[in-house]
Amino acid sequence: MKTSNKVSIFKSQKFRNSLANTTIYVVLTIMSLIWLFPVVWLVSNAFRGEDPGVVPYLFPKVWSFEPFKILFTDRFIESGQIKYLTWFFNTFIVAVFTMILSTVVVLLTSYAFSRLRFKGRKMLMKLLMILGMFPGFMSMIAVYFILKGIGLLPQSTEGVPVSNYLLALILVYSGGAAMGYFVSKGYFDTISKSIDEAAMIDGASRAQIFWHITLPLSKPIVIYTALTSFMGPWGDYIFVATITKGEQSAWSIARGLYEMLNGVGMIGNYFTAFCAGAVLISIPIVALFIFMQKFYVSGITGGAVKG
Amino acid sequence: MTNKNNPKMPFFPWLLEGLLESLKRFGLWLLEIVITIGKAFLNIGIFAYKGVIAIGKGIYRWAKRMIETFTKGDWKTRLSYAVFGSGYFLRGQIIKGILHLVLQVAFFVFLLMPNGGWFWARKLLTLGDVVTHVQTGDECQLDNFGNPVCQTVLGDNSMLILLYGLATVFIALGFWLIYNSQIKGAYKNQLLLKEGKKLPNFKQEVVELLDNRFHVTILSIPTVTIFTFTVLPLVFMILLAFTNFNKDNQPPGNLFSWTGFDTFGNLFGGVGYSTAITSIIQWTFVWAFFATFSNYIAGMIVALMINKKGIKLKKLWRTVFVLTIAIPQFVTLMLMRRLLDDNGPLNAQLKAWGWIEQSIRFLSTKQNARLTVILINMWVGVPYTMLVTSGILMNIPGDLYESARIDGASPFTQFWKITLPYMLFVTGPYLITAFIGNINNFNVIFFLTGGGPANTATGGLFGDTDLLVTWLYSLTVGGARQEYAIGSALGILIFIISAFISLVLYSRTAASQREDEFQ
Numbered sequence: 001m002k003t004s005n006k007v008s009i010f011k012s013q014k015f016r017n018s019l020a021n022t023t024i025y026v027v028l029t030i031m032s033l034i035w036l037f038p039v040v041w042l043v044s045n046a047f048r049g050e051d052p053g054v055v056p057y058l059f060p061k062v063w064s065f066e067p068f069k070i071l072f073t074d075r076f077i078e079s080g081q082i083k084y085l086t087w088f089f090n091t092f093i094v095a096v097f098t099m100i101l102s103t104v105v106v107l108l109t110s111y112a113f114s115r116l117r118f119k120g121r122k123m124l125m126k127l128l129m130i131l132g133m134f135p136g137f138m139s140m141i142a143v144y145f146i147l148k149g150i151g152l153l154p155q156s157t158e159g160v161p162v163s164n165y166l167l168a169l170i171l172v173y174s175g176g177a178a179m180g181y182f183v184s185k186g187y188f189d190t191i192s193k194s195i196d197e198a199a200m201i202d203g204a205s206r207a208q209i210f211w212h213i214t215l216p217l218s219k220p221i222v223i224y225t226a227l228t229s230f231m232g233p234w235g236d237y238i239f240v241a242t243i244t245k246g247e248q249s250a251w252s253i254a255r256g257l258y259e260m261l262n263g264v265g266m267i268g269n270y271f272t273a274f275c276a277g278a279v280l281i282s283i284p285i286v287a288l289f290i291f292m293q294k295f296y297v298s299g300i301t302g303g304a305v306k307g
Numbered sequence: 308m309t310n311k312n313n314p315k316m317p318f319f320p321w322l323l324e325g326l327l328e329s330l331k332r333f334g335l336w337l338l339e340i341v342i343t344i345g346k347a348f349l350n351i352g353i354f355a356y357k358g359v360i361a362i363g364k365g366i367y368r369w370a371k372r373m374i375e376t377f378t379k380g381d382w383k384t385r386l387s388y389a390v391f392g393s394g395y396f397l398r399g400q401i402i403k404g405i406l407h408l409v410l411q412v413a414f415f416v417f418l419l420m421p422n423g424g425w426f427w428a429r430k431l432l433t434l435g436d437v438v439t440h441v442q443t444g445d446e447c448q449l450d451n452f453g454n455p456v457c458q459t460v461l462g463d464n465s466m467l468i469l470l471y472g473l474a475t476v477f478i479a480l481g482f483w484l485i486y487n488s489q490i491k492g493a494y495k496n497q498l499l500l501k502e503g504k505k506l507p508n509f510k511q512e513v514v515e516l517l518d519n520r521f522h523v524t525i526l527s528i529p530t531v532t533i534f535t536f537t538v539l540p541l542v543f544m545i546l547l548a549f550t551n552f553n554k555d556n557q558p559p560g561n562l563f564s565w566t567g568f569d570t571f572g573n574l575f576g577g578v579g580y581s582t583a584i585t586s587i588i589q590w591t592f593v594w595a596f597f598a599t600f601s602n603y604i605a606g607m608i609v610a611l612m613i614n615k616k617g618i619k620l621k622k623l624w625r626t627v628f629v630l631t632i633a634i635p636q637f638v639t640l641m642l643m644r645r646l647l648d649d650n651g652p653l654n655a656q657l658k659a660w661g662w663i664e665q666s667i668r669f670l671s672t673k674q675n676a677r678l679t680v681i682l683i684n685m686w687v688g689v690p691y692t693m694l695v696t697s698g699i700l701m702n703i704p705g706d707l708y709e710s711a712r713i714d715g716a717s718p719f720t721q722f723w724k725i726t727l728p729y730m731l732f733v734t735g736p737y738l739i740t741a742f743i744g745n746i747n748n749f750n751v752i753f754f755l756t757g758g759g760p761a762n763t764a765t766g767g768l769f770g771d772t773d774l775l776v777t778w779l780y781s782l783t784v785g786g787a788r789q790e791y792a793i794g795s796a797l798g799i800l801i802f803i804i805s806a807f808i809s810l811v812l813y814s815r816t817a818a819s820q821r822e823d824e825f826q
Contacts, residue, residue, distance in 0.1 A: 017617065020615075021615070021617050021618060023319075024612045024615065024618060025618070027612065028609075028612060028613070028624055031609070032624065032627045032628075034686075035627060035628060035631050035686065035690075036627060036630070036631070038631075038639055038642060038643065038646070038686075039630065039631060039634065041642070041646065042634070042638070042639075042642055054645055054651065054652065055652065057652060057655055057656050057659060058652050058653070058656040105528070105529050105532075108525040108526075108529075109525065109526065109529050111525065112521070112522045112525045112526055116521060116522040116525075118522045121522075124526075128533075129809075130806060131533070131537055131538070131541070133743070133802055133805040133806050133809065134541055134798065134801070134802045134805075135747050135749075135775075135776050135779060135798055135801050135802070136747075136749075137749075137780070137784075138540075138541065138544050138779070138794075138795070138798040138801075139536070139537060139540030139541050139543075139544060140540075140784070141540075141544070141783070141784065141791070142470065142539070142540030142541075142543040142544055143536055143540050145466065145467070145470050146470065146474075146535065146536070146539065146540065149467075149470065149471065149474075171532075171536070172536055174532070175532035175533065175535065175536035175537070176532075176533065176536055176537050177529075178529035178532070178533060179533065179537070205514070205517050205518035205521075206517065206518050206519070206521040207517040207518065207521055207524075208517075210521075234635060235635045235636060235637060237637055238749070238780075242784060254635070254637055257637075257638065257641075258637070258641070261641055261645070271645070274641075275642075278634070278635075278638040278642075281635070282633065282634045282635065282638070285633050285634070285635065286630060286633035286634070288633075289629065289632065289633035290626070290629065290630075290633070
C-alpha cells in the first residue's frame with residue numbers, strides 16, 4: 001500500500017526552505033545596502049574635489065585628495081583653526097591613559113564585588129546603580145568648578161598648559177569608571193569558586209589569587225574592558241566641550257570635528273574636510289572594533305546579560 | 308494526521324502571527340506592570356517611614372555605644388576621644404597611631420587655614436550676603452590728596468560657597484568616620500590585650516590588607532574618586548534646585564539664595580514650562596519605548612536570519628553591520644543631519660532625478676522629525692542588538708530544538724515556546740537598561756536634531772524632539788538661558804523617573820535575583 005505523496009511542489013519542505021532562504025538573502029542584501037550607504041557617502045565625500053562645502057547632489061564629480069589637504073593645512077582660515085593633528089594626539093593621549101587607569105580600577109572593583117564578601121557589599125552595589133541613574137552631565141558643571149578649584153583649569157583669563165586639560169579629562173573619565181563594573185563582575189561570577197578555594201588552602205592571599213589565577217583566566221574581559229575604555233574618549237563631545245570651552249589647542253577630535261560642521265561659517269569650507277577627518281579616525285577604530293568583536297560578544301553576553 | 312500547528316505556513320504570515328501573539332502577551336505583562344507600580348508607591352511610602360525610624364535608632368545606638376565605650380574604656384582608650392591614634396601608638400602600634408594623628412592635624416589645618424574649610428562652610432546657610440559692588444560714600448579710602456578712591460569690593464560668590472562648603476561638609480564626614488573607627492579600634496585593642504593576645508604590628512596589618520581585607524585596599528581609591536567626581540557634583544546640583552540660580556542671579560556679579568521648592572513650582576507651572584514638561588515627558592517615553600523595542604526586535608530578526616541553517620556568508624553579513632558600529636556615533640549622526648536637511652543632498656538629488664517635487668521635510672516638522680529620529684536610531688542600534696542576540700541565540704541548547712522537532716513542532720512554535728521566552732529571560736536586564744538608557748539618550752537626539760524643530764507654541768522654549776536630557780542641556784549649558792536652578796530641578800525629575808522605572812521593572816524580572824545561582 002503506497003501512501004500518497006502527491007503533495008504539490010509548492011508545499012514541499014525543500015521548496016519552502018529555499019523560498020525562505022531566497023527571501024532572506026534579498027532582505028539581507030537590501031539591508032546591507034541601506035546600512036552601508038552612509039558609510040559610502042562619507043568616504044566618497046572625503047575624496048570629493050570640487051566644492052569643500054555641502055553640495056546639492058549625492059555623488060562627487062571630481063575625485064581628489066583635496067579634503068585631506070585642507071585638513072592638514074587649513075588654507076581657508078589663517079588663524080589655524082583646524083588643528084587636526086593636535087586634536088588627534090590630544091585624544092590619543094587621553095585615551096591611552098584613561099584605558100590604563102580605567103581598566104585597573106574597573107577590574108579591581110568588579111573583582112571585589114564578585115569574589116570578596118564583606119559588610120555593605122550589596123548596599124554599595126545598589127548605591128552605584130542608583131548613582132548611575134542620574135543624567136551624566138548633570139554633574140558636569142559642578143565638576144568644572146571642582147577642577148577649577150583644585151587649580152587644573154584656569155581661574156582667570158590666563159591660560160593653562162594643554163596638559164592640564166588633558167589631565168583633567170583623564171581624571172574625570174577614570175574617576176567614574178568604577179561605576180561600569182557590572183560587565184566584568186558578571187564575567188568573574190562565571191569563574192568557578194573552587195579554584196579560589198583550592199589556592200587559599202595552599203596559602204595564597206586574595207591579592208595573589210587575583211593576580212596569578214583570576215586575571216589569566218579572564219583575558220577576554222580584560223581586553224574588552226581595555227578596548228572599551230580606550231574607545232570612550234574618542235566619541236565624547238559634551239565633557240570636552242564643557243571643560244575646554246574655547247581653548248582650541250586642547251580640543252579632542254570629536255570637539256574639533258563638531259566645530260567644522262557647526263561653527264559659525266565653517267560648513268561651507270570644511271564639509272569635505274570633515275568627512276576626510278572622520279574617515280581618518282574611523283580607520284583605526286574600525287580595525288580595533290573588528291579585532292574586538294570576538295571579545296565584545298563574549299563579554300556582553302557573558303557579563304551584562306546574566307546580571 | 309496533521310500537526311496541531313500548520314507546518315505548511317510560509318514564512319511571512321508565520322512571522323506576523325508570532326508577532327501578534329507576542330503583542331498579546333506583552334499587553335498582559337503591561338497590566339501586571341501597572342499593578343506593580345501601584346504597589347511600588349505604597350512600598351516607597353513604607354520604606355521612607357521605616358528609613359526615618361532606622362536613622363533615628365541608628366543615632367541612638369551610636370550615642371549609646373560611644374558612652375559605653377567611654378565608661379568601659381581605660382585611660383588610653385578614653386584619650387582617643389580627643390587625640391587620634393592614642394589607642395594605637397600608646398599600645399605599641401606606633402605607625403598606625405601616628406598616621407591617625409597626622410590625619411587629625413591635617414584636618415584642622417584644612418579647616419582653619421585662610422580660604423580653608425570653615426571660611427566657606429560658615430556661609431552655607433545664607434549663600435553669601437555681600438554682593439560685589441563699588442564702594443560708596445564713607446567706605447571709600449582717601450588717597451594722598453584727600454580724594455576718595457572707590458574700589459570694587461569683591462563680594463561673596465554663592466556658587467563657590469555652595470561648592471566648597473559642601474566639599475568641606477563631606478570632608479568633615481570622612482573625618483568623623485575615621486574618628487569613630489579609631490575609637491572602636493582603641494577599645495578593641497584594649498579587649499585583646501586583656502585577653503592576653505598580641506596586637507598585630509604594622510607589617511602584619513599590611514598583609515591583612517592584601518588578604519582578608521583586600522576589599523578595603525581595592526575600593527579605597529575608587530571610592531575617593533567617585534566621591535569627588537560623582538557624588539559631590541551630584542549633591543551640589545541637587546541643592547542647586549533649591550536655589551534661584553539663573554542668568555540674573557549669577558556670580559560673580561550677583562548672589563543667589565535658597566528658595567525652597569519655588570524652582571520646582573516654576574518648572575511645572577511657569578509660563579510655557581507646563582506645556583513643555585508634559586509634551587516632553589510624553590515624547591520621552593514614546594521615544595524610549597519605540598527606540599528600544601524596534602532595535603531589539605529588528606536586531607533579533609536579523610540575527611535569526613543570519614543564523615538560520617543554510618544561509619551562507621554568515622561572517623560577511625555580520626561584518627557589514629559591525630562596520631557601521633565602528634564609525635563613531637557622532638560622525639554618522641552629524642552626517643545624517645546634513646544629508647536629510649530640507650536643502651540637503653538627498654532632497655536635491657531626489658528632485659534632480661524627478662522623484663519628488665518638493666523637499667521631503669525629514670527633520671523640520673514635528674511628526675516627521677520624530678519618525679526620522681526613531682528610524683535613524685535603528686540604523687545606529689540594530690547592529691548592536693544583532694550582536695547581542697546573536698551570541699545568546701547560539702547559546703540556546705540545540706537539543707531543546709531537536710526534541711521539539713521530533714515532537715512535531717513547527718518553526719513558529721519553536722520560536723514562540725523556546726526562543727522567545729529564553730531571549731526575554733536572559734536579556735531582561737539588558738532591555739531594562741536599554742530602555743532607561745534611551746530615556747536619557749542624549750547623543751542621538753542632540754546630534755540629529757538638536758532637540759528641534761523648535762516648538763512655536765512656547766516661543767522656542769523647547770523642541771519637538773527634545774528629550775528630558777536634551778532639554779536640560781539647552782536650558783543650562785547649551786543655550787543662552789542659563790536656567791541652572793530649573794535645570795537642576797529637571798535633573799532630579801529625570802533621576803526620579805529613571806529610578807522608579809528601574810525599581811518597577813527589576814522587581815518583575817526573575818533574572819536579577821539569581822546572581823548567586825550562576826556561581
